[in-house]
Amino acid sequence: MSKVGETTLVLDLSALEHNYNYLRSKIKPKTKFLGVVKAFAYGSDTVTIARELEQLGADYLAVAYVSEGMLLRNAGVKIPILVLHPLASNFEDLIVHRLEPSIYSRNILNQFLEVAKEKQQTDYPIHIKFNTGLNRLGFSEDDVDFIARETKHSGCIKIVSTFSHLAASEDANERDFSLLQINSFKNLSDALRKKIGYTPIRHMLNTSGIINYPNAQFEMVRSGIGLYGYGNQAEVDSQLKPVATLKTIISQIHEIKANQSVGYNRAFRSSNTIKSATLPIGHADGIGRQYGKGKGFVVINGEKAPIVGNVCMDMIMVDVTGIDCQEGDEVVVFGSDNSAENFASSANTISYEILTAISQRVKRVLIEA
CATH class of the missing domain: 3.20.20.10 (Alanine racemase)
Structure with a gap:
């Protein structure tokens, strides 16, 4: 997949075709x-x-x-x-x-x-x-x-x-x-x-x-x-391919010193020096507040970055301490590397909810089958 320069939902029609054919294979031809x-x-x-x-x-x-x-x-x-x-x-x-x-x-x-x-x-x-x-x-x-x-x-x-x-x-x-x-x-x-x-x-x-x-x-x-791309059972999930991948980018990186806070209501307070990254996606895009305070995480350059503090309307902040990254780098919220079911389970909910919550303001990008 090509790199994105903004928050984007990438839709892979070849994955849809694969899932359709898999489900068809489970029923009679007629x-x-x-x-x-x-x-x-x-x-x-x-x-x-x-x-x-x-x-x-x-x-x-x-x-x-x-x-x-x-x-x-x-x-x-x-x-x-x-x-x-x-x-x-x-x-x-x-x-x-x-x-x-x-x-x-x-x-x-x-x-x-x-x-x-x-x-x-x-x-x-x-x-x-x-x-x-x-x-x-x-x-x-x-x-x-x-x-x-x-x-x-x-x-x-x-x-x-x-x-x-x-x-x-x-x-x-x-x-x-x-x-x-x-x-x-x-x-x-x-x-x-x-x-x-x-x-x-x-x-x-x-x-x-x-x-x-x-x-x-x-x-x-x-x-x-x-x-x-989701089958409600691990063995079925392994046979399916997620159609949607939600991506965004790093807008800014901060050094947060010990005893400093991050975000609204100072919901995160650092006990030691960490590095945080701000991403242009928030609860107006479908990432509810229940994913904040370390419950949800994103993937940056193959590494997990937990959400710190409260989810904002248009932004989230994640802990990138120890992750080799820089401003402008791509971030995967969910997709093939971190399934929507996995992301949703971090906040005790299900893939259906996070998938259908993605705002219509998020740009859709199509990959043809």
């Missing part, structure tokens, strides 16, 4: 693949990642909200896009942009039916979300008759898939619970299929589910974090 690109494609770049997945052969994309799907349609992305958490206030925009809603409650189904009828839709594709234990969104067993009754003869909508979400697919200690969820989902989908008289595709597995429950891939699987 099983469809849905790539999750919500939250700016896990903090990277929504349009870039979506276009690449479309080119690689993904069958579906998924976003959280209608506005995210609209962005992709306006950028020319043509494959089906599932909106995981549509809000009724956005249903008209959803239809205009041919996005496919997750329908997860009686209220949402009734409201979407009303808009679909008003817009004179025919067999508009919808996805029925079943709650099998995550207890976040979704219909229950008691709703199956209602779903069938409201959708079977409406003419304006058609169920193209049923789906659910595993609560702990990466946790071997929760395997019995995951198997109960899978069985519940199968029974709910079968019951609905019998009542509506046709067979929607089914999908339940996320990244960890793809690895740990291959017999439950049904007709489609969904992957989010795995596409970006």
Whole structure:
């Protein structure tokens, strides 16, 4: 990778291709693949990642909200896009942009039916979300008759898939619970299929589910974090490549003498003479205050440099005592040398949070596959 002269998120599309092919290798050839690109494609770049997945052969994309799907349609992305958490206030925009809603409650189904009828839709594709234990969104067993009754003869909508979400697919200690969820989902989908008289595709597995429950891939699987290089399990992480590398530079180096402090509220006080480096990245860029006071670290010329004092809005200071470095040198916050999972764990959080927290003011630089 070329050197950077500012805080930059470097996106490696060859890593995305590698991860996509690895996950594809874990499913049957006929099983469809849905790539999750919500939250700016896990903090990277929504349009870039979506276009690449479309080119690689993904069958579906998924976003959280209608506005995210609209962005992709306006950028020319043509494959089906599932909106995981549509809000009724956005249903008209959803239809205009041919996005496919997750329908997860009686209220949402009734409201979407009303808009679909008003817009004179025919067999508009919808996805029925079943709650099998995550207890976040979704219909229950008691709703199956209602779903069938409201959708079977409406003419304006058609169920193209049923789906659910595993609560702990990466946790071997929760395997019995995951198997109960899978069985519940199968029974709910079968019951609905019998009542509506046709067979929607089914999908339940996320990244960890793809690895740990291959017999439950049904007709489609969904992957989010795995596409970006993380598998929630060390043995899976070793097979994946991080797509995003967050880099910055050293702006200034200071000698901090004994009893001197660094940063706001004098949160760091030196017991002996050290050398600190100031970097142009802070909590406005996604590096939260929880990484301060020695919890988080960056890598400079192959050496770990812990964050000292409080994280500022636009800057952090790191201890570079004993590290051969100078102003202008490149700094790696996370990437292949220091994974986002490793960086996040220093502050007792997860890769998802640090990846999706990276501010849109951080420059994105693309490395083509």
